[in-house]
Amino acid sequence: MPLYIGLMSGTSLDGIDAALVDIVDDPSVPARLIDALCLPLSDELREGLLTLTQASRIDFATLGAMEGAFCAYQADAVAQLLARHALSPGAITAIGSHGQTIEHAPTATPPYTCQMDNPSLLAELTGCCVVADFRRRDMAAGGQAAPLAPxxxxxxxxxxxxxxxxxxxxxxxxxxxxAPAETLPVIGFDTGPANLLVDAWHARHRQGPIDTDGEWAASGTVDKGLLSRLLEEPFFHQPPPKSTGRERFHLAWLEQRLAGSERSADVQATLAELTAVSVARAARPFVSDTDTDLIVCGGGARNRHLMQRLAAHLPEVSFLDCHDFGWSADWLEAGAFAWLAWRRLKALPGNLPEVTGARGPRVLGGIYAP
Incomplete structure (x- = not known):
């Protein structure tokens, strides 16, 4: 049973997701999720990482300290998964590590993307083979380097x-x-903010970083004027391929568009609606009347209010649960990087040029032996 571990820490900065996945070489047999966990980041590490993503200048001592602390958390997550199943490091074929994105600038001159990671240290700490640095090979070939999960x-x-x-x-x-039976190329792209802004606004005005079930957003009223100003952001009107992150969407971006008289709960309601509207507009060209399914994953899948707003904007779509496919909405992204590590070891392409805009298929990631 070839076992892989995928590690993912996204723009929400809430913790490190670790997924234990069984992947065989037969393409007709889908990857199987065995177990997963989320190791929450300490407040100190989370705030340090958040500072790095918003800094105009970064000192290397801070960067090195944050990278070392982040890597130690990754190794702890791996150790916990191994201990749960009484597995030795040698039982893991490879770890696929995404790292923590500090800045992603695919349209800069020259383009660049920075994922904070130390795969050499991770291999040393875990005793496992590590595959990491997945994004830059696609970018070197002219791609956006994101999204890679499609x-x-x-x-x-x-x-x-x-x-x-x-x-x-x-x-x-x-x-x-x-598309059905792969009759058309896969299309994949970022649509805009999901949890990033609603979490940040909630953390500023309420206790805790998460608006559980979207209850606070549901208590407010959507400010149509604010929503209109937010939707004027050029990113929403760009055709794919496109990708984005904290470097574009952050509280300062929101504050520049506030009139100053809004109730905080109404802003939260408007931010949730921004996600629902921007996703629905992006999905609309691909929706038919009778045969379109929507499978939602990520932390936002647990936000009841947001899911209700999505359903209201996409009434003709059938919503499916990840569990119906043997996966969990929480662990799909981590599982993707376990699968991409398998692709790397098999020297198989890990990107889709029609998604990222790269000049062609590329084998992604570097290999770091234990």
Whole structure:
């Protein structure tokens, strides 16, 4: 039973997701999720990472300290998964480590993307082979380096006769379109903020970082004027391929568009509606009347209010549960990087050029032996 571990820490900065996945070499046998956990980041580490993502200048001592602390958390997450199943490091074929994105600038000159990671140290601490630095190879070939999960979505969720949309509601929302029987190329792109802004606004005005079930947003009223100003953001009107992150969507971006008289609960309601509207507009070109499914993953899938707003904007879509496919909405992204590590060891492409805009398929990631 070839075992892989995928590690993912997204723009929400809430913790490190670790997924233990069984992957065999037969493409007709889908990857199987065995177990997973989330190791929450300490307040100190989370605030340090958040500072790095927003800094105009970074000192290398701070960067090194944060990277070392982050890597230690990754190794702890791996150790906990191994201990749960009485596994030795040698039982793991490879760890696929995404790292923590500090800045992603695919349209800069020259383009760049920075994921804080130390795969050499991770291999040393865990005793496992590590595959990391997945994004820069695609960017070197002219791609956006994101999103990378659509090729995994295709393997797990593709259907012979139905269009399937896979929506990841992490800090940033991204959408994958899978055509029936692969009759059309896979399309995947970021649609804009998901949890990033609602979490940040909640943390500023309420106790705790998360608006559980969207209860606070549901208590407010959508400010149509504010929503209109937010939707004027050029990113929402760009055609794919496109990707984004904290470097574009953050509280300062929101504050620049506030009139100053809004109730905080109404702003929260408007931010939730921004996610629902921007996702629905992005999905609309791929929705037919009778044969489109939507599979939602990521932390936002547990936000009842947001899911209700999505359903209101996409009434003709059938919502499916990740559990129906042997996966969990919480662990799909971590599972994708376990699967991408398997692709790397098999020297198989890990990107989809039609998604990222790269010049062609590329084998992604570097290998770090234990």
């Amino acid at each position: 090729i995994f979505h295709q393997a797990v969720f593709g259907h012979a006769s139905r269009t399937r949309l896979v929506l990841n509601l992490g800090g940033i929302a991204n959408l994958t379109r899978l």
